[in-house]
Amino acid sequence: MKKSSTSVQELPGAAADRPVPPPAWQPRTDPAPLLPDPAPYRALGTDAVAAADPGLLLRLYGELVRGRRYNAQATALTKQGRLAVYPSSTGQEACEVAAALVLREQDWLFPSYRDTLAAVARGLDPVQALTLLRGDWHTGYDPYEHRIAPLSTPLATQLPHAVGLAHAARLKGDDVVALAMVGDGGTSEGDFHEALNFAAVWQAPVVFLVQNNGFAISVPLAKQTAAPSLAHKAVGYGMPGRLVDGNDALAVYTVLRDAFTRAVRGEGPTLIEAVTYRIEAHTNADDATRYRSGGEVETWRAHDPIRLLEHELTERGILDEDGVREAAEAAETMAARLRDRMNAEPVLDPMDLFTHVYADQTSQLREQAEQLRAELAAAAGEGPGEVR
Amino acid sequence: MKKSSTSVQELPGAAADRPVPPPAWQPRTDPAPLLPDPAPYRALGTDAVAAADPGLLLRLYGELVRGRRYNAQATALTKQGRLAVYPSSTGQEACEVAAALVLREQDWLFPSYRDTLAAVARGLDPVQALTLLRGDWHTGYDPYEHRIAPLSTPLATQLPHAVGLAHAARLKGDDVVALAMVGDGGTSEGDFHEALNFAAVWQAPVVFLVQNNGFAISVPLAKQTAAPSLAHKAVGYGMPGRLVDGNDALAVYTVLRDAFTRAVRGEGPTLIEAVTYRIEAHTNADDATRYRSGGEVETWRAHDPIRLLEHELTERGILDEDGVREAAEAAETMAARLRDRMNAEPVLDPMDLFTHVYADQTSQLREQAEQLRAELAAAAGEGPGEVR
Amino acid sequence: MTTVAVKPATMAQALQRALRDAMAEDPSVHVLGEDVGTLGGVFRITDGLAAEFGDDRCTDTPLAEAGILGTAVGMAMYGLRPVVEMQFDAFAYPSFEQLISHVAKMRNRTRGAMPLPITVRVPYGGGIGGVEHHSDSSEAYYMATPGLHVVTPATVDDAYGLLRAAIASDDPVVFLEPKRLYWSKASWSPDDPAPVEPIGRAVVRRRGNSATLITYGPSLPVCLEAAEAARAEGWDLEVVDLRSLVPFDDATVADSVRRTGRAVVVHESTGFGGPGGEIAARVTERCFHHLEAPVLRVAGFDIPYPPPMLERHHLPGVDRVLDAVARLQWEAES
Amino acid sequence: MTTVAVKPATMAQALQRALRDAMAEDPSVHVLGEDVGTLGGVFRITDGLAAEFGDDRCTDTPLAEAGILGTAVGMAMYGLRPVVEMQFDAFAYPSFEQLISHVAKMRNRTRGAMPLPITVRVPYGGGIGGVEHHSDSSEAYYMATPGLHVVTPATVDDAYGLLRAAIASDDPVVFLEPKRLYWSKASWSPDDPAPVEPIGRAVVRRRGNSATLITYGPSLPVCLEAAEAARAEGWDLEVVDLRSLVPFDDATVADSVRRTGRAVVVHESTGFGGPGGEIAARVTERCFHHLEAPVLRVAGFDIPYPPPMLERHHLPGVDRVLDAVARLQWEAES
Ligand SMILES: Cc1ncc(C[n+]2csc(CCOP(=O)(O)OP(=O)(O)O)c2C)c(N)n1
Ligand SMILES: Cc1ncc(C[n+]2csc(CCOP(=O)(O)OP(=O)(O)O)c2C)c(N)n1
Ligand SMILES: [Mg+2]
Numbered sequence A, B: 001m002k003k004s005s006t007s008v009q010e011l012p013g014a015a016a017d018r019p020v021p022p023p024a025w026q027p028r029t030d031p032a033p034l035l036p037d038p039a040p041y042r043a044l045g046t047d048a049v050a051a052a053d054p055g056l057l058l059r060l061y062g063e064l065v066r067g068r069r070y071n072a073q074a075t076a077l078t079k080q081g082r083l084a085v086y087p088s089s090t091g092q093e094a095c096e097v098a099a100a101l102v103l104r105e106q107d108w109l110f111p112s113y114r115d116t117l118a119a120v121a122r123g124l125d126p127v128q129a130l131t132l133l134r135g136d137w138h139t140g141y142d143p144y145e146h147r148i149a150p151l152s153t154p155l156a157t158q159l160p161h162a163v164g165l166a167h168a169a170r171l172k173g174d175d176v177v178a179l180a181m182v183g184d185g186g187t188s189e190g191d192f193h194e195a196l197n198f199a200a201v202w203q204a205p206v207v208f209l210v211q212n213n214g215f216a217i218s219v220p221l222a223k224q225t226a227a228p229s230l231a232h233k234a235v236g237y238g239m240p241g242r243l244v245d246g247n248d249a250l251a252v253y254t255v256l257r258d259a260f261t262r263a264v265r266g267e268g269p270t271l272i273e274a275v276t277y278r279i280e281a282h283t284n285a286d287d288a289t290r291y292r293s294g295g296e297v298e299t300w301r302a303h304d305p306i307r308l309l310e311h312e313l314t315e316r317g318i319l320d321e322d323g324v325r326e327a328a329e330a331a332e333t334m335a336a337r338l339r340d341r342m343n344a345e346p347v348l349d350p351m352d353l354f355t356h357v358y359a360d361q362t363s364q365l366r367e368q369a370e371q372l373r374a375e376l377a378a379a380a381g382e383g384p385g386e387v388r
Numbered sequence C, D: 001m002t003t004v005a006v007k008p009a010t011m012a013q014a015l016q017r018a019l020r021d022a023m024a025e026d027p028s029v030h031v032l033g034e035d036v037g038t039l040g041g042v043f044r045i046t047d048g049l050a051a052e053f054g055d056d057r058c059t060d061t062p063l064a065e066a067g068i069l070g071t072a073v074g075m076a077m078y079g080l081r082p083v084v085e086m087q088f089d090a091f092a093y094p095s096f097e098q099l100i101s102h103v104a105k106m107r108n109r110t111r112g113a114m115p116l117p118i119t120v121r122v123p124y125g126g127g128i129g130g131v132e133h134h135s136d137s138s139e140a141y142y143m144a145t146p147g148l149h150v151v152t153p154a155t156v157d158d159a160y161g162l163l164r165a166a167i168a169s170d171d172p173v174v175f176l177e178p179k180r181l182y183w184s185k186a187s188w189s190p191d192d193p194a195p196v197e198p199i200g201r202a203v204v205r206r207r208g209n210s211a212t213l214i215t216y217g218p219s220l221p222v223c224l225e226a227a228e229a230a231r232a233e234g235w236d237l238e239v240v241d242l243r244s245l246v247p248f249d250d251a252t253v254a255d256s257v258r259r260t261g262r263a264v265v266v267h268e269s270t271g272f273g274g275p276g277g278e279i280a281a282r283v284t285e286r287c288f289h290h291l292e293a294p295v296l297r298v299a300g301f302d303i304p305y306p307p308p309m310l311e312r313h314h315l316p317g318v319d320r321v322l323d324a325v326a327r328l329q330w331e332a333e334s
């Protein structure tokens, strides 16, 4: 019998040969360690608190309090018309703050539109963080200054960016981890899938933090996925999935830190699902009463991330009344400053519209810039007045 | 203390209240039954053969032999310039044939460009199946006649179509299952992710059959995914994942049939990974020696789906020499007919270019059709000759 | 003759009513998209549909635009008439491959055997203070894709009529809803809507002799206002509302320009590579010897859509339209 | 003066060499895409790069175009210069959201702080007997997206020079490679390539006085052939090769048309909503009083790209170009 045959004519008679089994199959990765634990990890109320650095716990607390106040202030500014829109992270501060604090200086944050707090907790000026939402420009900061990518509005599109950046850093031999944030709704987008797959294939030092806050605008998680948990998606990419109580700041921090450790060690990406809740409406423009009950919100309010941590730290004597008051005062100071600065009119130059489209302005844009300049001059000549 | 408070100022003092745990978390689905078995399911060489309907086994065998011959014939026609391109499914016939045979009359097949054989095994005229690849039109058949969607070239894009169709049928109360075929490479596309997620959320009666043939053109599976297996992706959507030896026709048929049973019962979608191998190059235009060794191909040739089944059936006395010869002859007859028909020049009408763009031709297309008609008339008047 | 209560309605209400009436008349009409169910859509265009027709007829999908349009293709293959809502213009981009490679091509691919009667509703354009990605004018992409109809209403009446026509069409229709006209009002009776006109007819919204303003969607009110203002300068402008970009109503447009001898195309989309080039070119091809001046274009600048606080500088306004009219070489005439 | 061995090279070889030279000169240049590594790409444009520079510099990615472009964005953020290969025109569509919403906008979004020097190579156009989705001319989509450069070579020299310029550009460039010219040959010395010209300059490929053919990429050879054929009819045609659709070289084009007084735009992309509308409109705006006839367009029909056996009827050929030239109202002159 011929050795290699593709034509069926040669097959009769081949039956005498016993066909061999296929090349031995084995899973490319052991799936067991990739699967998330059956329930979200909690640290508060466990021995993990005693083992934790009290300094870290107090920092988390301080930032949570400041973060809550920041959310309240930004919401208030929106009501006063100072912001075009504000997607609050009230109730999700533990995730936002833990994400910021776990980052080392050289690491990168990839926030979504809801994650201005994480950027602020990383050290970004809140006014700069809010530029997009105030509407004076798209991004209010130089991403390289604090290594914070621009807030991403198209859902999940920032995830491949994080993977690419982490991959590039690794290729360059730099010790950099990228932390990419996304919502439960965002996990349904193709970009989520493609990003996680690239990350796992490339073993890129990237950590994906999904804030499962129960809703994508009005759509509850049950209409978003039938998965056991979002963390279970990890196994399909060959990376570990971790499930954590997103309102337990120490737990989120710990799980993130473990994922960072893996990333730094060259062990590749991790997917973390933080189970939390969006206490406010989607944005100020949304009416959450149309799609969810006040009762559900109350249940989650009772599991408030600040109260959880404050209670724990107070009980353990790590935090006292002075500490609580000081944190509140620091938050008030931040809020007052933010209010004042946001109440000042931003200085705008319409000619900026043409400045950064390309490195070198095209002749077409030069013409258009001239046109606008002439219009503005004419309007100014006519005295105060809008360009109609 | 106020009942609902979002402002942090009210939080100090709240520490006295013990915060409550979050609303009890439980997985939305039990992950355990969703996970694939640790090794691909095999039926041949096991008791499953004895339990199987001999008629089915012989049908599978006959179609495999015919399918191999079909692949060889189409490849030969391509070498003779009769097809623009041919992506052969040689070596993958067990998947193609089992997919076709598991379908009931009312079910739908969603093939990719490589799956003409599945369409032919379902009953489609091979000449019609090859129209796209011959190049006389995009789709050579009425999809409603055999309930076969047009061959899909953009990878994974046919998967959401299958989900939508299955969902629509279910909404209408019709007992219809959609079988969607895709390659290992296609699983990396966002459309794969979105389709599986929609299917699981909607519990649509759809079965996803991934033919993992080891390569996406030149890219081996190891560069495509780090997952334990492609079937493991299922758990991330909350559907069962099944792993099967893709060269074992009975095994593929059985796993598909089980998935169909689930779908018909309203239990939702299933993801099946069939582990197989692309024996030929990607298409006739490809040179596989650039990226893989002949040795690997030989290993897989030895695990040939036809030989596997033939050996088994012969050993068990279900198939005898006459049966083997008859199958080969039937395949030859089919091939001869196909060859003859494909050697005839297709009759083409260039005016078709304008006929089906819209239900009602736009005035613009009417003008353009007139232009071409005039050009053709002028060229015809000039005697035989090309439109330059 | 019975009198019908006619009261002011918004474009949003007329669109909602068109969906409702279409669903009531034809059980194969299904609405799907993000937040279209319980919430009624972020612009409330699908308000009440899930309550009236059930979740299976008006479905909150998972958050994935390619998946939404891709499953709509499958639903249409099975005989349904899906009406897809894209939440904002820029969020339709993930569905482009499905749109270009399947929705636009399926009828042609199958020689007419498999038409896809899908309506893709896309709220588009700016002027509502939206942040990045919420104000794109993406019509150029759709226009350049044979197999699609591209339709956009500018009035409350047309919002109803064109959406009904789109849903009734056996071809896929990209239905562009000018966001900033959602709350524009007109006397309109939901119980006695104007008869549904076929897709593909432009309409002269204002008669005039001096020059033709060719426009559509969000720029129609700007053009009408400009035409009023132009009277002071002695120009009597004609205003054509295209309503349908594909198919394009060459006859109505060319008739007008042949009469007036001058034309300005006005739209909010960027100028370069935007719809205005096509329109100006085809008008010129058809009316060259009637033209006293080149067809001019007033469009958004060739820049990414600006942030809210700067968008008014980008949007073509009355002054820019009048400036263009002034450049139509009137000297030549005198 | 040293003599350099000049021998015929194909456009494919010149492109390959441009990648190789760019990678050798600048370690931040990374190539990524489907099958670009071991295989060298389905058109062999990346042949040998992985072997020479390693898998990390020339990477076979998973099969996901949005993922490829999206990760390229991240790589560019970190200072690399990714060169992405899309396998065929229609397979770039899944990456549109990344292209439109990020690649084109990142520099502007960040006030110049975060430029994205990404080159997206897209083999485009037909004429190679490709089945569905393998022959699209998708330049209209890219042209309508501010923030992108859109470049396409038509000669072996330009293939090298423009690709080098694209990779060197600090802005994102969509680099459209005319598939059917991949195997076109010219004398070209890889060791002494012509100096790299900046992006944005059109070039007059043939001088003439009767009329201007404005074209680019795959249609340049058609136009040059038509110009030769036109001599028999007494027409001396000028041929302008745009090379860059964005930025557009208004000066070169308008100079030519002002001189000749007549113009035909020729491209393979569909006519309606295609590049020709923009080009004709802007030429007319600038040259109106020099025009003896409207600027005409010869383009692909407004249909999905035909199957291989019918594509020759769709593609603008010499006869169609000559027919259009004949319609440039020559009577008016005599
Ligand atoms: C690609 C895309 N589609 C749609 C939207 C509109 N949109 C903005 S936020 C949102 C819901 C997001 O939900 P989730 O991902 O859970 O994040 P959350 O808002 O809860 O933080 C939607 C649909 C968008 N921004 N991008
Ligand atoms: C969206 C898209 N991207 C790229 C291609 C080009 N292409 C055709 S086949 C192929 C490989 C597919 O591999 P796989 O999914 O494993 O299927 P197989 O060819 O092995 O059957 C590629 C990249 C395509 N057809 N569609
Ligand atoms: Mg959410």
Ligand SMILES: [Mg+2]
Pocket (backbone or CB within 6 Å): B183, B184, B185, B211, B212, B213, B214, B215, B216, B217
């Ligand atoms: Mg494969």
